[in-house]
Amino acid sequence: MEFSGFFLKYWFGTETSLDRKKLHFTIGVFLNVFGTALLMVANSWATFMMTPAGVDQNGNLTDIFLAVKNYAWMPINIHRLIANVAFGGAVASAYAAYRFLGATTKEDKAHYDWMGYTGNLVSISALIPLPFAGYFLGKEIYGFDQSMGVAMMGGIYSWLWIIQAVLIGGLFFAANYYLWLGMGRIQGSERYRGAVKFMLFILALSFAVWATPHSLVASLEEARKLGGAFHPILGRFGFMTYKVTVVNFMILTTFFSFMLYRRSNKIETVSWGLMGKLIQYAILLITSAGVLFLGIKGEHAQTQVRVEIFSPSQVGMVLLAMITVTIIDVLMYRNAKIIGEIEWGKMAPRSQYALVFLAISFTWLMGLMGYIRSAIRQYWHVWGKMVDRSGYGYTPSIGFATTTVSIVVFIFFCIVALVFWMSIRSEQQAKST
Secondary structure (H helix, E strand, O other): OOHHHHHHHHOOOOOOOOHHHHHHHHHHHHHHHHHHHHHHHHHHHHHHHHOOOOOOOOOOOHHHHHHOOOOOHHHHHHHHHHHHEEEHHHHHHHHHHHHHHHHHHHHHHHHHHHHHHHHHHOOOHOOHHHHHHHHHHHHHHOOOOOOOHHHHHHHHHHHHHHHHHHHHHHHHHHHHHHHHHHHHOOOHHHHHHHHHHHHHHHHHHHHHEEEOOOOOOOOHHHHHOOOOOOOOOOOHHOHHHHHHHHHHHHHHHHHHHHHHHHOOOOOOOOOOOHHHHHHHHHHHHHHHHHHHHHHHOOOOOHHHHHHHHHHHHHHHHHHHHHHHHHHHHHHHHOOOOEEEOOOOOOEEEOHHHHHHHHHHHHHHHHHHHHHHHOOOOOOEEEEOOEOOOOOOOOOOOOHHHHHHHHHHHHHHHHHHHHHHHHHHHHHHHHHHH
């Protein structure tokens, strides 16, 4: 009830004065607080069915606090909170893209270009740590019950992970593509455009490894020609150690794209500017080499060593590198010389389609991953405690699952389109009065 009340107050709030704007902002903050609390409550229900706690062997409740704070509750909270931030930024960007494409004045184009960039910045900022949160969640599921983890990554669900790989690769491509196009609106960015082809090569190579399946669905004749279910050369790239490695490369590349975008129209004025850049590049190169070394070494390491030492070390190295490089960048360009202005509105129309693609891909990806998270319980209603004896206690086919998720995504965007229409209509009515 509180959530609905704050939402209605926020939606129909006016912004005619400074005090009203402050109230509008405050209500928005409380709206997000209640929304996050609601998300965490719903997460406790879902995760209790996956990793039950606070119950005895017969399923009787013994501790409601432990039932809520079960094994997977906090990993799901972290993962879904970050994903919803990325999703929200993407949907806001899609709205801005729609308004940008329909804008007829330079002022409107500039406004919605800025809005799209801001929403995309929020989305990318959440996209970068999202794979880390997903890895953390997967690690915790394996830790609770290895058979559940094996079911999640293998068998019928393995091909949904191929779809997930394609979507995530597309997200990184689209996010970087938008940033590269965005550099065209900034005077002085020409000096960095030569780096785009190298970043594109890294993204393409990483995506190829990321999308390589562990095993192939092949006919008997094809399997004989390959010499088995694994390709003799490319089959090794199906191991998770290489997929974790290339995801880190995609994250570093996206971070580097944003770093170049941020400094496109600036020249450092500090005396140590050249040294600062060399240190930044050295940090990124050393981090990349370290991530690659651990990824290659992880192929022959024991599973426990790879999961508990190598992969977390890769994540830690990348996070430390991004934090360190960002601190150096902020200090280096704090009093920088501005050599060109940002010309908001000077964006190719194709850049806006990238924003729409991001919104649709995020939504579809969240639906597919939500299905996998729920389906790994298989015939259990509550894992290990209550068997699902209903007529619906079975694993749907991949085709049925993807079709259902796609229909839900379509319905969701029909509702979003209705909200867009209502917003535009109310804006037009406000201008006419």
